[in-house]
Amino acid sequence: MQTFDSFHLKPFIIKAIEEKNFTQPTAVQEKLIPLIQKGKNIVGQSQTGSGKTHTFLLPLLNQVDGTRDEVQVVITAPSRELATQIYQATVQITKHSSIELRVTNYVGGTDKQRQLEKLQTHQPHIVIGTPGRILDMMNEQALKVHTANYFVVDEADMTLDMGFLSEVDQIAGRLPKHLQMLVFSATIPEKLRPFLLKYMENPVIEEIKAQAVISDTIDNWLISTKGKDSNQLILQLLTIGHPYLAIVFANTKQRVDEISDYLKSQGLKIAKIHGDITPRERKRVMRQVQNLEYQFVVATDLAARGIDIEGVSHVINAEVPHELDFFIHRVGRTGRNGLSGTAITLYDPSDEQMISQIEALGISFEPKEIKNGEIVDTYDRNRRKKREKNKDELDPTLIGLVKKKKKKIKPGYKKKIDRAISESNKQKRRVARRQDQRTLRKNKKNSNQ
Structure with missing residues (x-):
């Protein structure tokens, strides 16, 4: 059984790992950290919750020289929330270093002028942020990235989906030709391949299969909406089970608005998160959610990949997601760290094919329905197929x-x-x-x- 000691990390990093109660590396860490330490360019394909962030942070922070007043690591993430998560994880590690390691988070909704002023006196050692804001600071001739040794593109498929690949392309174009590049992604879409070929020569491509698609501590329920009002079903699910903290996921911003408005009209206090919410408002809402001022959150899939809320007891899929990966990301918000959780998926008969595809991943559902104000077992939707002739x-x-x-x-x-x-x-x-x-x-x- 491999331990973190085998990676020969600096004492301050080992101290940070112990503080986080990490006992042994995850599959992705065990596979990729030695390759990163050998200087390989890597395309790592792994799911959320696999320990991906520390996979690149641990070996790269081990190489940062605090005595050099220059940028050494650049990390991009497609959303403010994801960038902030990486920033917080980096600060947790670097705070134990005896030599100051400067870490800066460049995201929209923060004080740009103040950031520009700071750059006049010191360059950060580690740059983290959204592609747009990092490129903006570079275009101001304030952020000097030409000294960087390492470039990380996190959640590359999401970066592509959100239209930020052009900015990442421009950042990569201004970095030194000989640097180590690490790209992490849940999937590798065809449209991402030209970018990878442009900047990465003979990269090591590793797909780390999840040992379990979803945690075995999650109860995975399936409820049919046939002949029912799905908004009313969601209301019942949120009030019957008395969840500690529930996230309701929908496929579009419009559907999130519809669900939120309906639940508010029924007297529930709802936190709403999607791409049209202003950065300041999103930041405020997220802080309130973390402080447990809200019991119910309604969000798009951006939130599934971009936020990390502790203590989520219930996840409700108001509709079956268009992408199989999104299902795993959504459900993975609950049942974390060995805690139990409940994931409930509402489906229409027209979703049958998508449900079958999810089951093909090795995920099984428990069929449920609401009867007399209670959630009870019901028949398997495939019972006719399974019946012997x-x-x-x-x-x-x-x-x-x-x-x-x-x-x-x-x-x-x-x-x-x-x-x-x-x-x-x-x-x-x-x-x-x-x-x-x-x-x-x-x-x-x-x-x-």
Whole structure:
């Protein structure tokens, strides 16, 4: 069993790891940290919750020289929340260093002028931020990234989806030609490949399969919305179970608005998070959620990848996500650190194919419904497919006779058809018995030889 000691990290990093109660590396850390330490360019494909952030932070921070007043590491993330998470994780590690390691988080919604003034006196050792703000600071001729040795693009597929790949491209174009580049992504879309080919020569591409698709501490329920009002169902689910903290996920900003407005009209206090919420408002809402001023959060998938809320007891998928990965990211908000959680997915019959695809990942659902104000077990939606066919199968000739029987014909002819069907079934049974006897005699003969 590998330990963090095998990575030969500096004492201040080991101290930070112990403070976080990390006992042994995750699969992605065990696989990629040694490769990063060897200076390899890497494309790492792994899911949320795999320990990816510390996979690149630990070996890179081990190389940062606090005596050099220059940028050494640049890390981009597609959202303010993700960048802030990485920043907080970096600060937690670097605070134990005896030599000051300057870490700066450049994201929208922060005081740009103040950041520009600070850059006049000192350059940060580690630059973290959203692509747009980092590029903005570079264009102001304030942030000097030409000295960087390492460039990390986190959540590359999300960066592409949100339209920030152009900014990342421009940042990469101004970095030294000979630097180590690390790209992390849950998926590798085809549109991302030209960027990877442009900047990464012979990268090591590693896909780290999750040991379990979702935590075994999560109850994974499936509830049909057929003939029901999904908004009312969500209201019932939030009020019946009395969740400690629940996140309701929807596919679009418009649907998040609809759900939020309905729940507010029913007297619930709702925190709403999606891309149209202003940065300042989003930051304020997130702080209130962390302080448990809200019990219910309604959000888009941006939040599933961009926020880390502690103590989520329930996740409700108001609709089946368009991407399978989003399902895993959503459900992964609960059942963390060994705690129990409940994930509830509402589905319409038109979602059947997507539900089957999710099940193909090895995820099983418990069918549930709401009855008399309680969440109870219900029948499996595939029960008809699973039901054994006990009826004797008819051959094509007899099928024709059965069809004739359903028509208005003479009684004597109906009896004739009945006899033909009965005789056919008897004949099949006789053939089957003879076959069984022949097999038995053959086996007996072989055993006596």
